[in-house]
Amino acid sequence: LKQLRPGDAVAVQRLDGVTRHFKATTVTSVAYNASVPGLFATGGPARLSLITCGGTWDARAGQYLQRVIVDAALVT
Numbered sequence: 001l002k003q004l005r006p007g008d009a010v011a012v013q014r015l016d017g018v019t020r021h022f023k024a025t026t027v028t029s030v031a032y033n034a035s036v037p038g039l040f041a042t043g044g045p046a047r048l049s050l051i052t053c054g055g056t057w058d059a060r061a062g063q064y065l066q067r068v069i070v071d072a073a074l075v076t
Contacts, residue, residue, distance in 0.1 A: 001052045004070050010048065022048045022072035029054055029066045036069065046074035 004010070010022040025047075030036055032053075039049060048071070055066025 001050055001068055001070055002054065004050075009075075010050075010070075010072050012048065021075045023075050024070055024072045026069075026071045028069050028071075030069065032063060032065055032067055034067070039069070048072040048074070 004024050004027060006024050006026060008024045010024060011019050012022065013019045032055075050070040050072070052068050053064035053066070054068040055064050057063075058065050
C-alpha cells in the first residue's frame, strides 16, 4: 500500500469471480488511534478503503504509530 498513489488502479476479485476496478483517490497517514470521519460510512457512491500500519514502530506499545489509508473510487 505504501507504493499506491492517487490515480493508481486497484483491482479486487470477489468470491464470485467478478473483478471490480477502482482508482486511488487519496493516500493519507493518521495516528493509529485517530477517528477518521466517514471511514466506515455505508452510504454514498461505491468506494474502497485499504488500511495498513505505517510510521515508526513503537516496541514498548507493540505497534506502529500511524495508519496508512488509501481511498479508492469505483471505476464505471
